[in-house]
Structures are given as structure tokens and as C-alpha cells.
Amino acid sequence: MTVAKGATLLSKPTGTGLAAFTPRKVMDQPVGEELERAMTPTPRTRGKDDTVALTVRLPRAEWERLHQRAVTEGTRIQQRAVRGLSRLFTDKGLPGLE
Structure with a gap:
């Protein structure tokens, strides 16, 4: 391979990924x-x-199904999630979440 006079060959990067472009500390x-x-x-x-x-x-x-259901009921996804988790406990005979 010949290189034009005054030109330099670029060395192959030693690392891979984004770390190859940052200076080592x-x-x-x-x-x-x-x-x-x-x-x-x-x-x-x-x-x-x-x-x-x-x-x-x-x-x-x-998520879209859950969001639509919460909007229809006028609640938040947070409230529905806590209600569902609480029901898991009460179905097992344990105290529900507050």
C-alpha cells in the first residue's frame, strides 16, 4: 500500500464501543x-x-390498555397498581396495602 507524500496512516482503534473515543484516565x-x-x-x-x-x-x-382503563375510571395508574397489589395480599388472607 502506498501513501501520498506528507499523509499519515490512521492507526486502528485498540478499543471498541464509545470507550475507544474517550481519553483514558x-x-x-x-x-x-x-x-x-x-x-x-x-x-x-x-x-x-x-x-x-x-x-x-x-x-x-x-400500557395503553392500562392507561385507557385508568382514564375511563377517572383514576391514576398508580392507584390501580396499588389496588391490584393490595388485592394479591388480601386474596392470600394477609392485610392489604394502604
């Missing part, structure tokens, strides 16, 4: 106090309050 090894601070667990930040968020994934068609 060299991490220094923490020493002394830094090492101790790095090893200390951080306090929990999620799920501490009285209300905890929950994500539910549905196929779009199922």
Missing part, C-alpha cells in the same frame, strides 16, 4: 487517609423516605 492509588476514606461505606441515599419509587416496565400495548 490513570487512577492514582489512594494512600493513607484517602485510602481509608475510599474504603468507608457511604450512607444510603435511596429508599430512605416513607415513600419509595418503583419502576414497572410494560409493553406499549399493555
Whole structure:
């Protein structure tokens, strides 16, 4: 293969994916106090309050059915979900959700 005078060959990327386009960061090894601070667990930040968020994934068609039903009844999907989960408990003879 010949290269025009003054032109350079591009080297083949060594990595794959998006990481190949970002510069590598060299991490220094923490020493002394830094090492101790790095090893200390951080306090929990999620799920501490009285209300905890929950994500539910549905196929779009199922979400549309659920959404339409909630709109028809004048409720929210949240209310329907809690009502359904509560019913699972009560059907087993356990106290329902509040």
C-alpha cells in the first residue's frame, strides 16, 4: 500500500464501543487517609423516605390498555397498581396495602 507524500496512516482503534473515543484516565492509588476514606461505606441515599419509587416496565400495548382503563375510571395508574397489589395480599388472607 502506498501513501501520498506528507499523509499519515490512521492507526486502528485498540478499543471498541464509545470507550475507544474517550481519553483514558490513570487512577492514582489512594494512600493513607484517602485510602481509608475510599474504603468507608457511604450512607444510603435511596429508599430512605416513607415513600419509595418503583419502576414497572410494560409493553406499549399493555400500557395503553392500562392507561385507557385508568382514564375511563377517572383514576391514576398508580392507584390501580396499588389496588391490584393490595388485592394479591388480601386474596392470600394477609392485610392489604394502604
